[in-house]
Amino acid sequence: MIKNYSxxxxxxxSYKKSLDRQRKKVLVCAGTGCxxxxxxxxxxxxxxxxxxxxxxxxxxxTKEEEGIGVKKxxxxxxxxxxxxxxxxxxxxxxxxVKLEDCEEIVYKSLKEGKPIERLMYRSNxxxxxxxxxxxxxxxxxxxxxxxxxxxxxxxxxxxxGNGGYKAAATxxxxxxxxxxxxxxxxxxxGRGGGGYPTGKKxxxxxxxxxxxxxxxxxxxxxxxxxxxxxxxxxxxxxxxIEGMLISGYATKANNGYIxxxxxxxxxxxxxxxxxxxxxxxxxLGDNILDSGFSFNIHxxxxxxxxxxxxxxxxTASIEGERGMPRVKPPRTVEKGLFECPTVLNNxxxxxxxxxxxxxxxxxxxxxxxxxxxxxxxFALTGNVVNTGLIEVPMGTTLEEVIFDIGGGIPNGKKxxxxxxxxxxxxxxxxxxxxxxxxxxxxxxxxxxxxxxSGGMVVMDEDTCMVEVARFFMSxxxxxxxxxxxxxxxxxxxxxxxxxxxxxxxxTLEDLNLLYEIADTxxxxxxCGLGKTASNPVLSTLQYFYDEYYxxxxxxxxxxxxxxxxxxxxxxxxxxxxxxxxxxxxPVGAISGKIKEPYVIDKNKCVKCGACIEACxxxxxxxx
Amino acid sequence: MFSVNFKEKVNEIISRHNxxxxxxISIIQEVxxxxxxxxxEVLVYIADTLDISHAKIYGIATFYENFSLExxxxxxxxxxxxxxxxxxxxxxxxxxxxxxxxLNDKNNTTDDMLFTVETVSCLGACGLAPVITVNDVVHxxxxxxxxVELLQNIKKEAx
Numbered sequence: 001m002i003k004n005y006s007x008x009x010x011x012x013x014s015y016k017k018s019l020d021r022q023r024k025k026v027l028v029c030a031g032t033g034c035x036x037x038x039x040x041x042x043x044x045x046x047x048x049x050x051x052x053x054x055x056x057x058x059x060x061x062t063k064e065e066e067g068i069g070v071k072k073x074x075x076x077x078x079x080x081x082x083x084x085x086x087x088x089x090x091x092x093x094x095x096x097v098k099l100e101d102c103e104e105i106v107y108k109s110l111k112e113g114k115p116i117e118r119l120m121y122r123s124n125x126x127x128x129x130x131x132x133x134x135x136x137x138x139x140x141x142x143x144x145x146x147x148x149x150x151x152x153x154x155x156x157x158x159x160x161g162n163g164g165y166k167a168a169a170t171x172x173x174x175x176x177x178x179x180x181x182x183x184x185x186x187x188x189x190g191r192g193g194g195g196y197p198t199g200k201k202x203x204x205x206x207x208x209x210x211x212x213x214x215x216x217x218x219x220x221x222x223x224x225x226x227x228x229x230x231x232x233x234x235x236x237x238x239x240x241i242e243g244m245l246i247s248g249y250a251t252k253a254n255n256g257y258i259x260x261x262x263x264x265x266x267x268x269x270x271x272x273x274x275x276x277x278x279x280x281x282x283x284l285g286d287n288i289l290d291s292g293f294s295f296n297i298h299x300x301x302x303x304x305x306x307x308x309x310x311x312x313x314x315t316a317s318i319e320g321e322r323g324m325p326r327v328k329p330p331r332t333v334e335k336g337l338f339e340c341p342t343v344l345n346n347x348x349x350x351x352x353x354x355x356x357x358x359x360x361x362x363x364x365x366x367x368x369x370x371x372x373x374x375x376x377x378f379a380l381t382g383n384v385v386n387t388g389l390i391e392v393p394m395g396t397t398l399e400e401v402i403f404d405i406g407g408g409i410p411n412g413k414k415x416x417x418x419x420x421x422x423x424x425x426x427x428x429x430x431x432x433x434x435x436x437x438x439x440x441x442x443x444x445x446x447x448x449x450x451x452x453s454g455g456m457v458v459m460d461e462d463t464c465m466v467e468v469a470r471f472f473m474s475x476x477x478x479x480x481x482x483x484x485x486x487x488x489x490x491x492x493x494x495x496x497x498x499x500x501x502x503x504x505x506x507t508l509e510d511l512n513l514l515y516e517i518a519d520t521x522x523x524x525x526x527c528g529l530g531k532t533a534s535n536p537v538l539s540t541l542q543y544f545y546d547e548y549y550x551x552x553x554x555x556x557x558x559x560x561x562x563x564x565x566x567x568x569x570x571x572x573x574x575x576x577x578x579x580x581x582x583x584x585x586p587v588g589a590i591s592g593k594i595k596e597p598y599v600i601d602k603n604k605c606v607k608c609g610a611c612i613e614a615c616x617x618x619x620x621x622x623x
Numbered sequence: 624m625f626s627v628n629f630k631e632k633v634n635e636i637i638s639r640h641n642x643x644x645x646x647x648i649s650i651i652q653e654v655x656x657x658x659x660x661x662x663x664e665v666l667v668y669i670a671d672t673l674d675i676s677h678a679k680i681y682g683i684a685t686f687y688e689n690f691s692l693e694x695x696x697x698x699x700x701x702x703x704x705x706x707x708x709x710x711x712x713x714x715x716x717x718x719x720x721x722x723x724x725x726l727n728d729k730n731n732t733t734d735d736m737l738f739t740v741e742t743v744s745c746l747g748a749c750g751l752a753p754v755i756t757v758n759d760v761v762h763x764x765x766x767x768x769x770x771v772e773l774l775q776n777i778k779k780e781a782x
Contacts, residue, residue: 033750036761079750224705224745262652262689263746265759303648304688306744320647322686381707381749388750419706455749457706471709475744481686 001282004290005169008160015161022069024110025088026050029149031075031234032227032266038099039083043072045099046085049106068110071158074235076149077389078136081121086131086149093131094119123407136386139405141367143375144351145391148235153270156277159238165283167357171246172291179250180206183353186361187373192218192309192346193421193452194528195441201343204333205251208341213253215244216337216344218314219260219267222306223422224475226455228377229347231389233260233267236351237274241297243350245284246357248295251343256295259314261302271299306479310527311336311344313481324481325527346453348377369395372440378420382457385410392439399435402458413460417543420444421452423472423536448539464561465544466551470498472536476529487530490521494537504564506552515541566622568605568612572597574619581611581620625662632657633665637672644673651684660691696732696739698777701756705745708753716753717742719767723774737781738774 002008028034028043047070056067076084081095087109094105094116101119108114121128121136128134142148151158159165171179184199205213217240221229233240244256260268275297278284286294300318307313308323315337317323336342352374356364365373372394378401381387385407392401398418402408409415418429429437429449437443444451459468477491497514500506518534518541525531541548550556557565570581570590575597582590582598589605592598600611600620612620636653640646650669655661661684670680684690700720704713720726720740724733732739748754751763755770762773 032748032761033763036748036751036754036763079748082751221747222745224709225707225749226745227747227749230747263743301649301652302687303652303690305686317648320645320683322682324686379749381752382710387707387752423706455706457710457749459710463710468710471706479744 001280002289003282005173008165008169008289012160012163012166015157019069019158019161022067023089025069025071025086026105026110027071027073027086027088027149029074029076029082029084029086030072030153031079031082031149031231033075033079034082034084035266037083039097040072041099042083042085042097042102043070045102046070046106049102050110053106053111055106055110071152072154073150074148074153075231075389076131077145077231077391078134078386079388080386081388084149085119090115091130091132092116093121093134095121136388136390136405136407139400140391141375141393142391143355143367144232144239144348144377145235145389147239148231148389151236153235153237154273156238156274156281156283159236160281163358164238164354165242167354168242168245168249168283169289171357172249172289172293176206176250176252177203179246179357182361183250183356186356186364187368187371188349188352188356188364189372189441190346191348191352191376191454193450193454195451198345198349198352201333201345202247202251205253205341205343208334210341212255212338212340213251214337214340214342215248215251215253215256216315216318216342217244217256217258217350218309218311218344218346219258219264220302220309220314221264221347221453222261222309222479223453223455225381225419225457226379226422226453228379228389228454230264230267232347232351232377233258233264234270237267237271238278239351239354240271240347241274241278241284243345243353244297245288245295246353247343247345247350249291249293251341253341253343254294254296256297257300257318257337258297259300259302259308259318261308262304268299268301275299305481306475307481307527307529310529313527314344315342322481324483325529327526348454367393369393369438369440371442376439376451376454378439378454378456380406380456380458382419383409383413383460383463384458394440395438395443397436397438398429401439401456402435406458409458409460411460413462415458416461416463417459417465417468419457419459419468419536420455421450422455423475423533448542462559462561464502464557464559465540465547466498466557467502467559467561469536469540470495470502473498473533476533479529480533481529484524484526484530486521486524487526487533490517490525490530491533493517494521494534498537501548501551502557502562502564504551504555504562506548508552511541511548511552560623563607563609563622566607567602568600568607568609568620568622570598570600570611571619571621574617576617576619578616580614580616584610584614586610625658625664627658629658629662629665630668633668634672637669642673644675647673647675647680647683648687651680651690655690660694663692666692693732694736696736697781698738699758700738700740701743701746702740703744703746703748703752703754703756704742705749705752707745707749711752713753713765715767716755716765716770719770720755720774723771737778 085094085097180203188198189195305323308317311332313323313325377391473495477495480487482488518537522534577595589601
């Protein structure tokens with residue numbers, strides 16, 4: 001139990017000492033990606049090997065002697081190369097580690113202190129020994145993700161030993177008004193996608209006279225292609241708790257909820273551990289650090305509804321209702337959870353708070369650009385060489401992110417588009433001229449996009465943009481809650497048209513109708529999901545009209561993705577004239593003479609593909 | 624008919640949540656964890672115990688994707704078709720699974736109740752795309768061939 005500020009400081013010092021006593025540390029990544037690759041078995045193996053080898057293992061920071069720390073860390077971000085193992089203090093990063101490698105790691109790297117070059121990152125013939133040298137990390141500025149991959153996520157002592165909860169202790173001695181002003185002055189804007197100034201939101205909640213208020217953390221990261229909130233919740237849960245605690249004090253709210261989607265069981269698990277530990281250490285609960293302020297945090301689990309990422313739907317879900325948005329105003333800051341004033345911020349926003357308080361706003365504003373301070377975490381995925389979690393200062397260009405950090409497009413393909421912020425964050429940036437665009441709330445808005453939650457999916461030249469629009473629409477249509485007509489009916493009709501086009505039956509009139517519906521839904525839907533549902537359609541229509549045109553007029557899919565527009569042909573060189581295809585064809589489109597190459601009548605063919613499967617010589621192809 | 628004697632277990636879950644109507648989602652979640660789906664009798668029982676209408680509990684149970692009113696197979700396979708997995712070709716994997724298990728998007732549970740196949744929008748493991756999960760264990764960087772092998776191994780184990 002930590003009773004006050006000075007006790008926290010002395011606790012931190014003693015944990016720091018214990019941490020420093022660990023001459024060497026092995027950090028095995030236990031993020032979802034690496035766990036899927038078998039990192040937990042690697043962790044256990046390394047632990048037992050160290051014991052066997054007679055070296056001292058120090059797991060709980062309790063030993064007085066020098067030991068080797070073995071830790072399950074949060075996500076390192078370089079998921080593509082997992083499972084990852086980091087060795088400190090030499091900062092070697094080993095990639096694609098297998099169980100068989102553990103022995104060498106223990107004997108060579110830990111005992112003798114030598115690097116194992118075959119496990120290290122190589123690019124263009126160069127060897128990168130330390131994590132910090134690797135281009136993927138070098139160009140990043142990891143503030144929010146600072147602890148992710150570097151500390152044991154399930155151990156509060158490591159967080160405190162690294163300066164954790166000091167910002168909360170500082171804040172608890174301040175006037176709530178001053179904290180709100182500080183956050184406003186820092187220029188922090190909501191990282192969930194909207195970009196609303198966080199300090200302003202807090203001030204609005206503080207100004208409400210209600211006795212009961214709430215702080216809600218939105219961890220319902222439903223955007224396909226995004227996993228930054230998951231990684232923070234799994235890798236550094238205390239930072240979120242600290243941010244929420246400060247927010248609660250600054251707005252005079254005594255209860256907090258973290259809403260986590262059900263698809264993230266590990267995040268729920270680690271957050272619960274973190275909350276229990278914080279309670280035990282007196283950093284949550286009654287009279288925190290003798291400030292007279294009490295704060296409790298509860299976890300609410302989602303049950304699989306994308307729309308619950310929307311504020312009023314999320315609070316409805318916590319209240320035990322169907323997660324459907326309501327008409328605003330009143331806004332969440334006036335009537336949110338249980339009809340009480342509520343601060344609703346995203347995971348990443350809360351994780352920024354301790355950084356601002358402890359580092360000061362001058363330091364914080366050094367990072368980023370005008371009106372867009374700080375960093376943004378992106379989940380870089382899709383057709384890019386280095387997929388993973390990255391953090392860059394606001395204002396970094398798209399080119400730097402995709403090519404310098406992401407390593408460009410694999411297999412020598414050309415860059416085509418990047419989709420940021422999920423299907424209804426709905427923002428696609430295309431063509432090369434956008435590559436120099438600095439990533440910030442304002443600059444993206446100027447090209448008709450938005451930063452969204454930060455999922456960034458890169459697409460190469462083999463991607464059909466009409467198909468992509470159809471894909472997003474099928475997602476939004478499925479997730480529409482059905483409350484308002486524009487979204488419920490509009491998404492269904494748009495999906496119908498897009499399916500018609502990708503099936504090869506579209507007309508030019510369909511394109512006009514598609515535009516009209518998209519525009520109507522955008523202007524009349526009730527909530528953010530509906531209002532932005534049209535974005536993928538509108539933006540692809542704007543930037544890739546020629547692809548739509550090719551689909552409906554020329555009846556071809558330039559990327560050769562849409563099956564309905566594919567042409568099935570028989571390669572005369574491979575065909576032996578066995579007639580099996582002609583006998584299989586349900587519409588009698590194939591004809592020919594035995595032992596001579598057969599041909600398909602394009603006008604009769606229904607592209608069912610039965611002949612492709614029937615051909616014993618693989619002579620029939622779809623192109 | 625749901626033949627299991629469920630009342631004791633369900634009562635315990637409800638009382639753990641202090642008979643609080645507002646905790647209904649958590650209660651249904653725990654009940655589903657217990658029985659792997661939501662039998663009608665159990666839902667009716669919960670509604671009556673908490674004094675909420677049958678329509679309301681049905682509304683909640685059908686709104687959220689995680690809840691199922693139908694019995695599921697022993698092994699639940701989730702194929703991610705989120706954006707990142709989609710552009711890295713998740714659909715051929717789905718097709719391979721359907722073919723191997725003789726299923727389709729309308730009928731997604733095998734007759735022997737061994738498998739249920741579901742598509743989900745994102746599992747948050749985009750760095751490893753395309754991914755599937757079998758009973759919540761993530762299998763990264765899948766291919767149609769690898770998934771068939773995986774299914775065959777599960778079938779063998781079940782024998």
